[in-house]
Amino acid sequence: MIFLVEPLLFLQAVKTLIVDSIRLENFRNYKDIELNFCDGINIFQGLNGQGKTNLLESIYICSVGKSFRTSKDIEMINHEKEYFTVNVGIKNDATDKIFIRYDRQKQKAIAVNGIFLRKSGQLMGALLCVLFCPEDLLILSDGPSRRRRFLDIAISQLNPLYYYNLQQYTKLTAQKNVQLKQIKKNPKQKDVLFVWNEQIAEYGSKIIAERIKFIDVLKDLANESHAYISEYKEQLVLEYENTIELNEYDERHIKETYIKTLEKIMQREIEREVSLIGPHRDDISFRLNDLELKKYGSQGQKRTAVLSLKIAEIEIMKKNTGRIPILLLDDVMSELDKKRQEALLSYVKGVQTFITCVDSESFDQLKDTQNYIFNISDGAVSKL
Ligand SMILES: Nc1ncnc2c1ncn2[C@@H]1O[C@H](COP(=O)(O)OP(=O)(O)OP(=O)(O)O)[C@@H](O)[C@H]1O
Ligand SMILES: [Mg+2]
Missing domain, CATH: 1.20.1050.90 (RecF/RecN/SMC, N-terminal domain)
Known part of the structure; x- marks a missing residue:
């Protein structure tokens, strides 16, 4: 196995994409939040239904332009509001910021580095990302x-x-x-x-x-x-x-x-x-x-x-691109046995990763002081 234990030396030739900040306005159960992320593993922990997947989804739409959970963008607007906005800041790449706004009139605006796109398809490739969520099992079944x-x-x-x-x-x-x-x-x-x-x-x-x-x-x-x-x-x-x-x-x-x-x-x-x-x-x-x-x-x-x-x-x-994408893992850790968790985490060492879980305590491998852990409760986020 060569690439799973790839030495960092090899990675020097490629750029590791880093989403270092996000601001959400009226996105699902988030009213107005601003967060900074670390270059390694960012853990979103909290009870069911608190907004962990929502946060991953907001990052994902900056990559693909659409949600992985719904084809109806309107569902992502907070129930009490008229529009949502997502702003992400990116390090290490030609793209340094992405902005998305969507309103109840179904107007979608997307800007990369402050320049508005004519078509949302032009967003593709601006922020490379790989998502792994429980529904991905459906790829097979x-x-x-x-x-x-x-x-x-x-x-x-x-x-x-x-x-x-x-x-x-x-x-x-x-x-x-x-x-x-x-x-x-x-x-x-x-x-x-x-x-x-x-x-x-x-x-x-x-x-x-x-x-x-x-x-x-x-x-x-x-x-x-x-x-x-x-x-x-x-x-x-x-x-x-x-x-x-x-x-x-x-x-x-x-x-x-x-x-x-x-x-x-x-x-x-x-x-x-x-x-x-x-x-x-x-x-x-x-x-x-x-x-x-x-x-x-x-x-x-x-x-x-x-x-x-x-x-x-x-x-x-x-x-193909000389860039390492960000990795979004939704509820994946608890579904894997210890050995598979270890294999995954040893692999993601050179990849900025966002992980949701109900309780990070149960994953020994995540207890690294360099990782950021965020507690999520009813749309409020606090960094531990
Ligand atoms: N458009 C919206 N406006 C306001 N709240 C919303 C909206 N869409 C979803 N929510 C709320 O977001 C919450 C679900 O968030 P999310 O799916 O991120 O939960 P989670 O923390 O990932 O939970 P689990 O551990 O069960 O996966 C629910 O309480 C739901 O009511
Ligand atoms: Mg979830």
Whole structure:
């Protein structure tokens, strides 16, 4: 295992992102708070329902522009208020501050280093972050859309153009579905489908090519990490599952095959009134010691696999951007056994980490005087 015990010497070449301050106004159960964070581990402890995850969520939206808990931004505005704002200060990077404001008229404003963005997608990559929360287990047990979402967020942070292509693809697919309905009623219009298919294949092939490239690197790193945590008893194998049968993986070949396959299934798409193949239908398969993880894996094995995915994601960000992302761990410690907790914490030594837990006392490894511990109670935060 090389990277889990990576010496700090190696890290000198890369920049470690540090969120050193945050200010929240009317964000969920926070009225107005201002906090400073340490470069190492920041622990948010408190009873259930006090605002620990809310605080992680406020940091997360500065990275991805959206919450990991809801697609409705309005839920993040304090019930009694008209808007929320989040301000984070960042050290060690070209981005030194991010500001987000959202109001009940659904106006969202995002500024990076004081400059307002035209589109929220432009935020991608400004603050790299990896989140690990209990719902991430659903990456393995839920349907394919959650796995695609994992991929899409991870790749978009590395490559904002990917996010743009994905938006175009999603828009085009929705428009094509409307056309398919009309063509079913009026088959004479069928020829317009060639135009839609050409455009869809243009964007779709870029997305597939990027995903395959990403998985190719992810699978080795995730397997390496999983093997380490399981003391080399388990082998994790990931694979991208294409709805288009491909022999080669360069973008041009993917596009040609994509168009041909779309032509072959045109009639079926018209009958079903929906786009049947492409990135919106693709999936990732996970196998552990050659068995399908979703069906045969234990809870602990699944947790380890997801943890390994996240560690692999950090490694890819580090290699591709020369920057070490921040790490957000929501309720994760209590779900791992002692050995896995240790493996995780030894890994995060060079990563600024935010951890929520009900009681930090139960985690010996967290008792380091350099860590900051914050008590959270009903939206009030005090540093111990
Ligand atoms: N828009 C909002 N306005 C005001 N309060 C809110 C809003 N959204 C959520 N809350 C409150 O925030 C609290 C939940 O916060 P959070 O999810 O951060 O809890 P937690 O400390 O992570 O708890 P747990 O340990 O159970 O995970 C609840 O009391 C909820 O009522
Ligand atoms: Mg919580």
